[in-house]
Amino acid sequence: MKKNQQQKAKVIWFTGLSGSGKSTLANELNKKLLEKSFLCVLLDSDSIRKGINRDLGYDEHDRKENIRRVSEISKLFIDTGVIVISAFISPTKDIRNLSKKIIGKNNFIEVFVNTPLNICESRDVKGLYKKAREGKLKKFTGISSPFEPPLDPQIVLNADSKNVSECIGDLLKFVLPQIDS
């Protein structure tokens, strides 16, 4: 068992549109790191928004508060040596900058899951794009609420042209040297 003193705790922060592949890739990365005996925790919007952030919606203020809380939680984890894997749309530069400020730039690995909107929409994993197009879901990211692609992510995963295991391979190559001491 690798003790937390033997790893460099960082936050591996996935950003991208709904349906881009954040949860899939974050879960897979979590599995791979646990297999390698790293101590890590997965923070995914699906669970966070059902629990600690269940009072928040999707306007600009609430998205920012969502990310602020997740970033503060992430900071507590890395301060105790635990690697954090976070999967949130985190749609704007402003919101991601807030997160970097709380966590600290040197501890923040920004992973952009760069799947184009038309692919995310055709996947429509949760049927939300259809609802958004029909006007039944307001302020939906990419349709009626902005998504600003990150300009300087540490790594970009083209999850439309590469499959999950290729994306994870690229990611591990990039991340392992930064967390293994």
Ligand SMILES: Nc1ncnc2c1ncn2[C@@H]1O[C@H](COP(=O)(O)OS(=O)(=O)O)[C@@H](OP(=O)(O)O)[C@H]1O
């Ligand atoms: N209006 C609107 N816009 C975007 N997403 C919506 C919306 N309403 C519900 N959902 C569902 O919430 C998930 C995104 O939550 P996040 O916490 O990642 O969003 S954010 O970072 O606060 O912008 C997102 O999950 P993912 O598909 O996993 O990204 C959606 O399932």
Ligand SMILES: Nc1ncnc2c1ncn2[C@@H]1O[C@H](COP(=O)(O)OP(=O)(O)O)[C@@H](O)[C@H]1O
């Ligand atoms: N290379 C890939 N990486 C991640 N997901 C992929 C990839 N190729 C296809 N998919 C599929 O795309 C969907 C992405 O959904 P999900 O991971 O829930 O996205 P998000 O968390 O960004 O909303 C899943 O059904 C997944 O199987």
